[in-house]
Amino acid sequence: MNPEFNPPRGRIYQIEGKCISLIGNDIDTDRIIPARFLKCINFDSLGESVFEDDRAILRGKHPFDVDESKDASILIVNSNFGCGSSREHAPQALLRWGIKAIIGESFAEIFYSNCIAIGIPCFTLPKNSIKDIQKYNDNKNFFLEIDIKDSCAKSKDLIFNLQIKESSRKMFLSGEWDATSTLLENENLIENKFNDLPYLKFNSNYF
Amino acid sequence: MSQNTLFDKVWDLHKVSSLPGGSDQIFIGLHLIHEVTSPQAFGALKDKNLKVKFPNRTVATVDHIVPTDNQSRPFKDNLAEQMIETLERNCIEHKIKFFNIGSGNQGIVHVVAPELGLTQPGMTIACGDSHTSTHGAFGSIAFGIGTSQVRDVLASQTIAMNKLKVRQIWCEKKLSNGVYAKDLVLHIINRLGVKAGVGFAYEFAGPAISALSMEERMTICNMSIEGGARCGYVNPDETTFRYIKERLCAPQNKNWDKAVKWWQSLKSDENSIYDDVIKLDASEVEPTVTWGITPGQSIGINKQIPHLEDLPPNDKFIAEEAYEYMGFKPGQSIKDTPIDVCFIGSCTNGRMSDLRVAANVLRHQKVSKKVKAFVVPGSEKVANEAKQEGLDKIFKDAGFQWREPGCSMCLAMNSDKLIGNQVSASSSNRNFKGRQGSPSGRTLLMSPAMVAAAAINGKVSDVREFLNK
Numbered sequence: 192m193n194p195e196f197n198p199p200r201g202r203i204y205q206i207e208g209k210c211i212s213l214i215g216n217d218i219d220t221d222r223i224i225p226a227r228f229l230k231c232i233n234f235d236s237l238g239e240s241v242f243e244d245d246r247a248i249l250r251g252k253h254p255f256d257v258d259e260s261k262d263a264s265i266l267i268v269n270s271n272f273g274c275g276s277s278r279e280h281a282p283q284a285l286l287r288w289g290i291k292a293i294i295g296e297s298f299a300e301i302f303y304s305n306c307i308a309i310g311i312p313c314f315t316l317p318k319n320s321i322k323d324i325q326k327y328n329d330n331k332n333f334f335l336e337i338d339i340k341d342s343c344a345k346s347k348d349l350i351f352n353l354q355i356k357e358s359s360r361k362m363f364l365s366g367e368w369d370a371t372s373t374l375l376e377n378e379n380l381i382e383n384k385f386n387d388l389p390y391l392k393f394n395s396n397y398f
Numbered sequence: 399m400s401q402n403t404l405f406d407k408v409w410d411l412h413k414v415s416s417l418p419g420g421s422d423q424i425f426i427g428l429h430l431i432h433e434v435t436s437p438q439a440f441g442a443l444k445d446k447n448l449k450v451k452f453p454n455r456t457v458a459t460v461d462h463i464v465p466t467d468n469q470s471r472p473f474k475d476n477l478a479e480q481m482i483e484t485l486e487r488n489c490i491e492h493k494i495k496f497f498n499i500g501s502g503n504q505g506i507v508h509v510v511a512p513e514l515g516l517t518q519p520g521m522t523i524a525c526g527d528s529h530t531s532t533h534g535a536f537g538s539i540a541f542g543i544g545t546s547q548v549r550d551v552l553a554s555q556t557i558a559m560n561k562l563k564v565r566q567i568w569c570e571k572k573l574s575n576g577v578y579a580k581d582l583v584l585h586i587i588n589r590l591g592v593k594a595g596v597g598f599a600y601e602f603a604g605p606a607i608s609a610l611s612m613e614e615r616m617t618i619c620n621m622s623i624e625g626g627a628r629c630g631y632v633n634p635d636e637t638t639f640r641y642i643k644e645r646l647c648a649p650q651n652k653n654w655d656k657a658v659k660w661w662q663s664l665k666s667d668e669n670s671i672y673d674d675v676i677k678l679d680a681s682e683v684e685p686t687v688t689w690g691i692t693p694g695q696s697i698g699i700n701k702q703i704p705h706l707e708d709l710p711p712n713d714k715f716i717a718e719e720a721y722e723y724m725g726f727k728p729g730q731s732i733k734d735t736p737i738d739v740c741f742i743g744s745c746t747n748g749r750m751s752d753l754r755v756a757a758n759v760l761r762h763q764k765v766s767k768k769v770k771a772f773v774v775p776g777s778e779k780v781a782n783e784a785k786q787e788g789l790d791k792i793f794k795d796a797g798f799q800w801r802e803p804g805c806s807m808c809l810a811m812n813s814d815k816l817i818g819n820q821v822s823a824s825s826s827n828r829n830f831k832g833r834q835g836s837p838s839g840r841t842l843l844m845s846p847a848m849v850a851a852a853a854i855n856g857k858v859s860d861v862r863e864f865l866n867k
Contacts, residue, residue, distance in 0.1 A: 215715065215716070215719065216712070216715050216716050217592060217593070217691075217692050217716050219692075219828075219830045219831075221809070221828070221830045221831070221832060221833050222830065222831060222832065225832055225837070226809045226810055226811045226833075226835075227810070227811065227835070229434050229462070229811060230463060230475075230477040230478060230481065230811060231477070231481075232437040232438070232441075232480060232481060232484050233437070233438055233441060234438055244831070244832045244837035245831075247837065248837070269715075270593065270712070271592060271593040271596070271626070274592060274593065274626070274692075275528065275828060275830060276527070276528045276542075276809075276828075277435070277526055277527055277528040277530075277542035277543060277544055278434070278435065278544070279435065279438075279526075279544035279545040279546060280545075282544075283545075297593060297596065298596075299593070299596065299626065300596050300597065300626065300628045301528055301541075301542050301543070301544065301623075301628060304543075304544065304547070304559070305544035305545075305546065305547075308544060308546035308547060308550075309544075309546055356560065357419075357420055358417075358419040358420035358421040358560055359419070360419075361418065361419035361420065362419045362421075362558075365418065365419065367417070367418065367419060370546075370550055370557070370558045371446060371448070371549060371550050371553050371554065373417065373418075373558070374423055374550055374553070374554040374556050374557070374558065375448075375553060375554050377414055377415050377423060377556075378554075380414045380415055380423075381414055381425065381451070381554060381555060381556055384412070384414050384425045385425070385452065385555070388411070388412075388425070388427060389520070389660050390427065390518060390520055390521060390657070390660070391427070393649040393653035393654075393656050393657050393660075394518070394647070394649055394653075394657075
C-alpha cells in the first residue's frame with residue numbers, strides 16, 4: 192500500500208514497477224471493493240479496503256498483504272477482471288492502494304473504461320504469457336518496465352508485446368484520458384446536437 | 399461491422415464528433431443519477447470550476463442506501479444520511495429534478511425512469527450503474543458509466559466511447575408455463591458465458607421476445623451486463639408504445655403521434671447486418687437457478703450441478719472456486735437445496751408483474767418457518783399499486799415482510815444483509831461472493847415465482863408444481 196497518493200496527471204508514457212499477481216477468472220467489482228465501502232462521498236479512504244473480504248479470509252496471505260507485494264504497482268490478472276458493477280470505486284481503490292497499470296487476459300468493459308478515465312492503462316496478453324509472469328512473480332520480485340508508445344513490457348530477461356486499444360493508447364500519450372476538457376472543446380457541436388435531436392423537441396418541459 | 403441496426407441508427411444520431419484518439423463523442427439524451435456514484439462527480443465539477451450543462455437532462459432518485467424498514471429522517475445510519483443529504487444538496491445547487499423518498503416516485507432508478515415515461519425509444523441513456531442496460535427494453539441505447547463519466551455527462555452531456563459491435567440473440571418459439579424472462583436471460587448467460595458480451599451490444603429479438611411485456615423485456619435487458627454486454631436492447635413495437643402512452647413524461651397530444659412515427663423508424667432494418675447472430679429455442683428453457691458465484695453458473699431446476707469434466711476448459715477454474723464457496727458437490731441436484739432467506743425485489747425483478755406472479759404462488763400458502771422472507775417493491779409507485787391490488791396483504795398473510803422501496807439486499811448497502819453463510823433465494827441479478835452483505839453468504843438467483851416457491855417449501859423448488867395445483 193502506497194502511503195502517499197499522487198493521482199496520475201497529463202501524458203502517461205511509461206510505467207515501471209514491481210508486479211503483483213492475482214490469480215483467478217471473473218474477479219468481480221464486489222470482491223475488489225465490497226458494497227459496504229461504497230458508503231462514502233469521496234474515494235480517499237478506499238485504498239486500504241481493496242479486496243477486504245478476500246484478504247480477511249486469507250489472513251495475511253492475500254497477494255495484497257504479503258511482504259513481497261509491498262510497493263507493487265503493476266497488477267497481473269486473468270480473464271474478465273472487474274466484471275459486475277460500474278462502481279468506479281473499484282479502480283479507485285486499486286489506484287489508491289498503489290496500482291498504476293494492469294495487465295490481464297481480458298477485462299470487463301465498464302471496469303476497463305473506468306480505468307482509462309482515471310489514468311490506469313490496462314493491457315492484455317495471451318493466457319500463456321500471463322501464466323509466465325504469474326509464475327515468475329510467484330517466486331521472486333518481478334519488475335516490468337511498460338512503454339505505452341511501443342506497447343511493450345520489458346523485464347530483465349523477457350519482453351512482452353502488450354495489446355491495448357489504439358484509442359486508449361493515444362489518450363494516454365496525449366493526456367486526453369482525462370476527458371472532460373477534450374469533450375468541452377466541442378461545445379458548439381454539443382449545442383447543435385441538443386437542438387437537433389428529434390425527441391428533445393417532442394419531450395420539452397417535463398417537470 | 400454492423401449496419402442499419404437500431405444500435406447503429408441511435409449511435410450515429412447521437413455522435414457529436416470523432417475524437418482524436420479514435421473513439422466517438424456521444425451525446426447522452428437522458429442522464430440518471432443516484433446517491434452512490436454521483437457525489438464524487440459533483441465534487442470533481444467543483445474542482446474544475448464547471449457547471450451542469452443541461453440540468454433538465456439529468457434526473458435523480460435515491461435507491462442504493464435507503465433503509466427498507468424505517469425511512470424516517472435522519473436515517474439511523476449516519477453515512478447513509480450523509481449520502482442522501484449530499485444528493486439533495488447537489489440537486490438543489492445544480493437545479494436537477496430529484497424524486498426523493500415520499501415524492502410518490504422514488505425507487506430504484508431503473509424502475510422509476512421507465513414508469514415515469516422518461517425512458518423512451520431512440521434515446522441514449524447513461525447512469526452510474528451497470529444495470530442501466532435495463533432501459534434498452536424500450537429500444538434505447540442505455541449503458542452504465544463510472545463516476546468520471548458521470549462527471550463528463552454533467553459537464554458536457556457527452557462521453558467518449560468506442561462504438562460497440564452488435565450481436566443479435568434470436569429467441570424462437572415462446573416460454574412455457576412457469577418459465578419467465580428471468581429464466582430466459584439466465585439461460586442465455588449460461589449458454590454464451592459471462593464475458594461473451596464484452597465489446598457488444600445485445601439485440602434481443604424473435605417471437606419469444608416480441609411476446610414479452612415491457613417489464614419482462616426490462617428483466618432481460620437488465621441482465622445483459624451479467625453476460626458482459628454493457629448494453630442490451632429490444633426493438634420498439636406496439637407493446638413499447640402502449641406502455642409509454644400517458645405516463646407523466648410521455649409526449650403529449652400532437653407530439654405523441656410524431657414520437658410514435660419516429661420511434662417506428664428506429665427499428666433494425668430487415669436487411670440489417672449484425673456482427674454476430676445467435677439463435678435459441680425459448681420453449682426449451684426450464685425454471686433456472688444459479689448454483690455458483692457468477693450469473694453464468696446456472697442450471698434447470700431438474701438438473702444436477704455440473705461435473706468439472708462436463709465444463710469447457712475456461713470455466714473449470716471458477717467452477718472449482720464455486721463448489722468450494724457454495725459448499726456444493728458436482729452432480730448434486732439443485733432442487734431441495736435448503737434456503738434461509740428469500741428476497742423478492744431489485745431492478746431485475748421488483749416491478750408489478752414480478753410481485754403479481756409471486757403473490758399468485760403465495761396465495762393461501764405459508765412461508766416455511768425456517769425462512770426469513772421479505773419483499774422490497776422497486777418503487778413507491780409499485781408499492782402503492784401493489785397495495786391497491788391487495789398484494790401486500792397476500793405477501794404478509796403468507797409470512798413475507800413487506801418493506802419500503804429500494805435496492806436493499808440485491809447489494810446490501812443498507813441493513814438488509816445475509817448473516818454468516820446463509821443461503822438466499824433471490825430475484826436479484828448477482829450471485830458474486832459476498833454480494834448480499836455477508837462475506838460468506840450464498841446467493842441462488844431465480845425468478846420471483848421460484849423465490850416464492852422456495853419460501854413456501856424452505857428449499858429450492860419447481861414453481862410449476864404450485865401453478866399446476
